[in-house]
Amino acid sequence: MSVETTAFRIADDVRAGRARAVDVLDAHLANVTAREGDVHAFNTVTADEARRMAEAVDAAVAAGRDPGPLAGVPIALKDNMCTRGIPTTCSSRILEGWKPPYDATVVTRLAAAGAVFVGKTNLDEFAMGSSTENSAFGPTFNPHDVTRVSGGSSGGSAAAVAARFAAASLGSDTGGSIRQPAALCGVVGVKPTYGTVSRYGLVAFASSLDQIGPFTHDVRDAALLLETISGHDPLDSTSIPQPPLQLLGEIDRGVAGLRIGRITDLPGGSEPEVEQRLAEAFEALAAAGATIVDVELPSLKYGLTAYYLIAPAEASSNLARYDGVRYGSRVEAADTNAMYMATRAAGFGDEVKRRIMLGTYALSAGYYDAYYGKALKVRRLISDDFARAYERAEVILTPTSPIVAFPVGSKVDDPLSMYLCDVFTIPTNLAGHPAMSVPFGTGAHGLPVGVQVLAPTLGEPVMFRVAAELERGVR
Amino acid sequence: MSESTPGEKFMIGEYELVCGLEVHVELATATKLFSASANRFGDEPNVHIDPVTLGLPGALPVLNRRAVELAMRIGLALNCSVQPCTFHRKNYFYPDMPKAYQISQYDQPLNVDGWLELPGGKRIGVERAHLEEDTGKSTHVGGSGGRIHGSDHSLIDFNRAGVPLVEIVGRPDITSPEEARQYVTELRQILVAIGASDAKMEEGSMRCDANVSVRKPGDPLGTRCEIKNVNSVRSLGRAIEYEARRQIALIESGERVRQETRHWDETDGRTHTLRTKEDADDYRYFLEPDLVPLAPDEAWIEEVRASLPSLPRERRARLSSATGAPADGEAIMVVVERGQDDYVLAVGDHGADAARALVHVKEAFAEQGSEPRVPVADLARLITLETSGKLTATQAKTVLAEIVGAGGGDAEAIAAAKGFEAMDTSELEAMVDQAIASNADAWAKYCAGEEKAMGALVGAIMKTSKGKADGKAVTALLQSKRGS
Numbered sequence: 001m002s003v004e005t006t007a008f009r010i011a012d013d014v015r016a017g018r019a020r021a022v023d024v025l026d027a028h029l030a031n032v033t034a035r036e037g038d039v040h041a042f043n044t045v046t047a048d049e050a051r052r053m054a055e056a057v058d059a060a061v062a063a064g065r066d067p068g069p070l071a072g073v074p075i076a077l078k079d080n081m082c083t084r085g086i087p088t089t090c091s092s093r094i095l096e097g098w099k100p101p102y103d104a105t106v107v108t109r110l111a112a113a114g115a116v117f118v119g120k121t122n123l124d125e126f127a128m129g130s131s132t133e134n135s136a137f138g139p140t141f142n143p144h145d146v147t148r149v150s151g152g153s154s155g156g157s158a159a160a161v162a163a164r165f166a167a168a169s170l171g172s173d174t175g176g177s178i179r180q181p182a183a184l185c186g187v188v189g190v191k192p193t194y195g196t197v198s199r200y201g202l203v204a205f206a207s208s209l210d211q212i213g214p215f216t217h218d219v220r221d222a223a224l225l226l227e228t229i230s231g232h233d234p235l236d237s238t239s240i241p242q243p244p245l246q247l248l249g250e251i252d253r254g255v256a257g258l259r260i261g262r263i264t265d266l267p268g269g270s271e272p273e274v275e276q277r278l279a280e281a282f283e284a285l286a287a288a289g290a291t292i293v294d295v296e297l298p299s300l301k302y303g304l305t306a307y308y309l310i311a312p313a314e315a316s317s318n319l320a321r322y323d324g325v326r327y328g329s330r331v332e333a334a335d336t337n338a339m340y341m342a343t344r345a346a347g348f349g350d351e352v353k354r355r356i357m358l359g360t361y362a363l364s365a366g367y368y369d370a371y372y373g374k375a376l377k378v379r380r381l382i383s384d385d386f387a388r389a390y391e392r393a394e395v396i397l398t399p400t401s402p403i404v405a406f407p408v409g410s411k412v413d414d415p416l417s418m419y420l421c422d423v424f425t426i427p428t429n430l431a432g433h434p435a436m437s438v439p440f441g442t443g444a445h446g447l448p449v450g451v452q453v454l455a456p457t458l459g460e461p462v463m464f465r466v467a468a469e470l471e472r473g474v475r
Numbered sequence: 476m477s478e479s480t481p482g483e484k485f486m487i488g489e490y491e492l493v494c495g496l497e498v499h500v501e502l503a504t505a506t507k508l509f510s511a512s513a514n515r516f517g518d519e520p521n522v523h524i525d526p527v528t529l530g531l532p533g534a535l536p537v538l539n540r541r542a543v544e545l546a547m548r549i550g551l552a553l554n555c556s557v558q559p560c561t562f563h564r565k566n567y568f569y570p571d572m573p574k575a576y577q578i579s580q581y582d583q584p585l586n587v588d589g590w591l592e593l594p595g596g597k598r599i600g601v602e603r604a605h606l607e608e609d610t611g612k613s614t615h616v617g618g619s620g621g622r623i624h625g626s627d628h629s630l631i632d633f634n635r636a637g638v639p640l641v642e643i644v645g646r647p648d649i650t651s652p653e654e655a656r657q658y659v660t661e662l663r664q665i666l667v668a669i670g671a672s673d674a675k676m677e678e679g680s681m682r683c684d685a686n687v688s689v690r691k692p693g694d695p696l697g698t699r700c701e702i703k704n705v706n707s708v709r710s711l712g713r714a715i716e717y718e719a720r721r722q723i724a725l726i727e728s729g730e731r732v733r734q735e736t737r738h739w740d741e742t743d744g745r746t747h748t749l750r751t752k753e754d755a756d757d758y759r760y761f762l763e764p765d766l767v768p769l770a771p772d773e774a775w776i777e778e779v780r781a782s783l784p785s786l787p788r789e790r791r792a793r794l795s796s797a798t799g800a801p802a803d804g805e806a807i808m809v810v811v812e813r814g815q816d817d818y819v820l821a822v823g824d825h826g827a828d829a830a831r832a833l834v835h836v837k838e839a840f841a842e843q844g845s846e847p848r849v850p851v852a853d854l855a856r857l858i859t860l861e862t863s864g865k866l867t868a869t870q871a872k873t874v875l876a877e878i879v880g881a882g883g884g885d886a887e888a889i890a891a892a893k894g895f896e897a898m899d900t901s902e903l904e905a906m907v908d909q910a911i912a913s914n915a916d917a918w919a920k921y922c923a924g925e926e927k928a929m930g931a932l933v934g935a936i937m938k939t940s941k942g943k944a945d946g947k948a949v950t951a952l953l954q955s956k957r958g959s
Contacts, residue, residue, distance in 0.1 A: 081532045095532065102526050104533060203532040208764035236535050236902065237766050314764060320575030321530045325631075336570060349812050363566075363759035372761065 005169040005223040007073040011114070014072035017061055021054035021072030024167075025116055027325055028074040029217060032118070032165045038146045039162060041160040043079045044087055045101040045119040050074065053116040060114075064207035068113030070228060075110060076166035078157045079120035080127055081212070082201040083107055091135035092201050092242040092346025097327045097451045103203020105236070106170060106212050106229045113228045118166050121156030124318065125349045127177055127205040129153050130421040132352045133412050140186060141408065144447055147223045148405040151181030151421075154215070158185040161215045168216045168225055174205050175307050176400075176425025178213045179437040183400035183450025185441045188222045188467070189215050191425075193458050195240035197226075198233030204318040204404075206311035219438065219468045223247035226460070250461045251281045256289030258466065262391030267301050267423050271400040273443035278399050281440050281451040283324045284473030285397075285466065296390035297318075299381040306382070309362045309375035310430070315352075316359030322347060354415065383431045390456040397467050398424045400437040400450035424452060434460050485651030490689045490726075492719045494655055495647035498662060500672040501609065501680040501797060502545045508608045509578065511534030516678060520632035523911070526753070528637045530573030535765050538562075539751055542639035543585070545671045546606045547771060548643050550586025552669050552762070552786055553601045559607070560585045560771035562763040563625050567756045570623075571611035571631050579607035579642075579824060581760045591665070592788055593657045600646030606816035611636035617933030641671070647686065652712035657658045659683055659708050664787040664812055676707050683711055685716040689726070692942035697722065698732040704739045714739040717747050790816050797823050798830045806837045825855035828862050839872075839879050848882040857886035869943030870895045896941055903936075903944055907952045910935040922957055 013019035029047055038040060057067040057142050078085065080090045082100035089095045103111075124134035130142040132155025139154040142148040143163040148160040158181035171178040173191035182189025190213040197212045204210060214225035231244035234379070261284060270278075282292050324330030324343030331342035348356070363373040385419030389396060401421055411418045429436040434457075437450035453471055455463035485492060505513050510527035527535035552558050563581035581647065584605035590598040592818075614634050617627030640754060643662070649655050663681060666674040667718045674681040679717065683705050702718055703710045711777050717739075722732045738745040785793070795802035810816055818838050818903050823829030827891035832854060840847050861871040878884040911918045920928035929950070 040772065053573060055754070082531075088532070090532070090861070100526075100531065102531075115859075120858060199533075200535050201533040204765075205793065206764075221871075235537060237537055238764070245664055313761060317564050317576055317759070320568065321573065322573065323568065323570075325570050326533070335630070337568075340568060365757045365759075368759075368761075390868070 004164070005167070006217050007070065008224055010073050010167055011069055011071045011224075014057060014061060014114075015066060019072070021057040021116060022051065023072055025050055025054040025071050025118070028118060028167070031163060033175075035143070035163050036165065038141060038148075038162050039143055039159050039165075040138060040140050040149075041076070041121055041156045041165055042119040043089055043091060043122050043156070044115055046186050047119075048088060049086070050118045057114050057116065064201045068086065069113050069224060070110060073115050074130065074166045075115045075166060076118050076121045076160040076169035077107065077340045077372060078154050078158055078169070078171045079124055080087040080123060080152060080203040080205075081107060081120075081170065082203070083117070083120065084368060086120065087095055088120065089137075090126045090204065091123045091137055092347065092349070092352070093136045093329055094322045094343070095203075097329065098327045100201075102201065104304070105198035105233045107186035107201065108391065109229050110170075119160075121154070121160050121201035122158055122171060124177075125151040125352050126203070126315070127174055127210075127350050128173055128315070129354055130176070130180055130418050131406075131408075131411065132156060133183070133408065134349055136349055139408055142405045142447075144186060145405065145445070147407055148447070149184065149408050151184035151401070151405065153177040153181075154189075154362045155185075157215050158182050158187055158189065159423070161187045164180075165335050167217070168221055170225075170229070171192065171201055171215055172205070172210055172287070173312060173425075173429065174209045175429050176422040178215065179425050179435060179450070179452060180401045180421055182215055182437040183439075183452075184405040184448065186448030186450075187215050187217060188219055188436065188438055188471075189213065189450075190222050190226060190436040190458060191428060192226060192230060192245075193240070193433060194429075195238050196245060196434075196460070198229075198236040198239050200233055200235040206314040207318060209307075210441075211429070213436075217244055218393060219232050219471050220248065220251050223251060223464055223468075234469045242351065247460060247464045250450065250464045253465050255285055255466055255469045256308050256396070258290045258462065259293045259393040260285050260290045260466065261295040261389055261396035262292055262441060263297050263300070263389075263396060263398060265296055265298060265300070266398060267459070269420070269423075270399050271404065271443055273406070274399045274402060274449055277441045277443065277449040278397065278451060281397055281470055285469060288469050288473060290466075290469075293393050295392050297382075297385045297427070298391055299378065299385045300427050301431055302378045303382055304423055306375040306378035307422075307430060308358065308419060308427045309371050312355040312358065312359030313362045313372050316363065317357045319348075319352065319356055327430055342462075351415070379430045382427050384425070386433065390459075394455070394462050395459070397466075398452045398455040400424060404443040404447035404449060428454055433457055434463055436463060436467055440468045440470060440474050443463075479733065483630045485653070485805060487689070487719055487723055491692055492650055492652075492715070493688045493699075494646045494649040494650065494715055495686045496645045496655060496682045497686070498643045498645070498659065498780055499682040500643070500674055502542050502640055502641060502668055503670060503672050504539055504541045504545065506539060506541075507637035508539050508542050508564065508606070509637055512637065512772065514638050515613045515634070516680065517951065518634060520630070520634060523634045524636075528573070530575075536578060536763075538766060539639060540941065542606065543769065543771070544779055545639070546585055546604065546641045546818050547776065548669045548783060549643065549666065549671050549779050549784060550589065550604050551776075552665050552671075553589040553591055555586035555589030555601060555602060555604055555680075557771055558766060559583070560641050561768045563607075564767045565760055565764050567705075567758060569610070569613075569631075570629060571613045571636065573611065573633065573636055574910065576765070576858050578763055580605035585771075588674070589664060591658060593654065593810065594788070594791065595653070595657075595821060599648045599654070599658050601848070602644045602646050603642050604643045607634050607640050609638040609640050615627060622742055634860070647688075647699075652716045655685065656708050656712045657713050659711060668787055668814075669783055685711065685715050687715055687719070687722070688732070689719050689722045695812065697726075698734050698824060700732065700734065700746070701736045702739050703736060703749060703891050708742065709738060710741055713744060713916065715745060719745060733791060748931040785809050794819060794833070798833045800830065806833050813840070813843075815840055815843065817849060818851065821851045822855045822858065825851055827855035827858035831858045831862060835871075835875055839875050843879070849878055850883045851916070853878055853883045860886055860890065866890055866895060867943075867948065868925050869946050873942075875918055894941060903948060904952060905951065906936050906939050906944065907932075911937065921953070
């Protein structure tokens, strides 16, 4: 069977008995065999586990039972989501060999919907990075040009979908880690409203910003995945107490009458082709009946700075538990403190250490008010600016990334230029809002460009209407 | 000198003591503060664990509603305001702290601004009473003194990790070791009475740290030291007094008191430096992003308030008015602590003398707990026999011992079986005269002022009466016959 299809059609065909889940799986695993050596999307391929799941789906269909809305859909999981008995590394040496004794809530929900897990995907260590080059196990390469990065931190999940190793995947987005690799790899990527998808079982990077979301081939698939994984989870106290999002019905509603915000004071520095695609996206929406309105977001330019205080501060606390005492790798030493230090020195990569130090400093006595405290104020200002902008527009459009996929190694020695990759995506996380990246043509070197649709809290329905229109309007 | 009598200010030489207590209590919940594992003491190590308790990657805390309720009970019983609050992370490394941070409350605690009233009426301020999670328990094997430094290896039991604690921070209103003992004793009784904790210092379900400083009256507050590892009410008084004297000796010899945390050593009766202010951890507190703010509404607060039982102070006052005994006297303190006050009141309601009931219960019911097995009616009947003169105090005691032993019984029948019957005064007087006659030596000595000699006379009378004579009445008769 061909893999040039969507999750929606796979599930439809499997549920109807027109296709077998094992055949769907085999077709995707054949792609893995052919190209994984060049792409390196996975830390672990779980072919045996996938086969058992696919067989169970086929058996259910044969027995007249409905395996669920994702019946037989091969899905890849970012390797920072806990999977019972399957290594979960966060692409870090410090978690090497650890097999969680429990499944993340998203894993449980996907499995209950009939999904088939093909493997755990590569990421920047502990999701810290924008190119997946910070993985302890080596970078993930862009399926469109394997000399270039896949983006990050969920580069493996983006590449796995782009290379059709999986029909869909899950990533996590703390400052753009779903949307930026989705843009660079030419797939759809969604960062939902904070609290719509349970974080239970997602290894924390920055807890107040982290959110799980899907990578898919099209907007309808993204709606299908998000409907499946969203909804209240009593195991996550920050989970919004509401039923799963209803999105599939929004796809074909069009955008007539909607007001689309264009940020007049958007930080510059984007590649000209990226700016050109954004302009065309506005034109496409206007042609479909939407109105383009100008909005101002004066505090947006401080977003990156605030993010690089808040996220490392939380990370410095979240990553303190990796001490070699209870799980993961340990470097033996003379006493407990020496063991902590040796374990953490050997177990963490440079970027993780850099952020732990930044965050520890930002929270320290005497510096808290000047750094962490001030960053929290900026976070509030950004939310206020967005609130004013959303009085004038239902959604806002920006580029997802200022640049297309860049050559592997070109930015690794310049953390600040790497951080700038997330300038358009970070404010969304600070505000807790949803945003998604939709492929919209190509830029330099014929590489994919993504347009980002931003919406206010729980604005996913209107966000998906606009995203679907962009998908229809792409030239 | 340090001995203080009631109403007299406690002083050591020219110095007064300033002390504030921080008390941690483990809440009596079925499960842990943030997970569904059992909150239970004394089981095999590491059986009450789960991903949250162990701080496994990806695990998230979910607040235990019952723990919040118990914490609110504590706050309300200590006259605090219950207010909207938040949780913070207190970051530090230690092997028995699985997340490398403790979830606690920082600048917005659940309960603030209350007080605890000592039995004598003095109020000790309570600054706050906040929720937090307990750590695991480390056992350091080898080396000396059970400390991590120098040990061969350490064992960690995570059964205690995540157990809900309330930290009750008292204001520095305590001015003597005795007040500190009273504060902790009263607090313990309140916690047990409201069902918040079993509050056993020996088992560690109630832990007490003391902040101690000294000053001359009128001077500003002195530098304080925090004393840890105090494991009993008795040690608390000793540790505070030792520490105050240590600080005074430093000041008197021209040195300064350094702000530090000190460890009480029960064996040598001293405090020792644990860590100085300079090497104190920077806990880098920040808002716990995995939890949402907690804001109990008025309805919930009032529901919890309405469910509070009477507190020991109210119960002592009630018992005092029923018996005429002083509210902070030994009998009432003891009986209320045992939870036997309702029993005493019930005996009174049965028509018996409540004051006698208080004495009997205090003396004979030490092993009976808060729900004595002896039926109220049985004790009431005994007391009625006693107060109507049908049984002497000594006979009543003997009969009661039998009733207590059997878990109940008819006082009249037991008295009859023992041949106890009230003697009239003439019969007793005849016996006394007979005893004087047959123990002339003893009588002579007694008349010469040798009080001990009375024993032989009383013994003889008891023998003749087969124990029926009332000791008090006999003594009174002998005294009146001697003329004194």
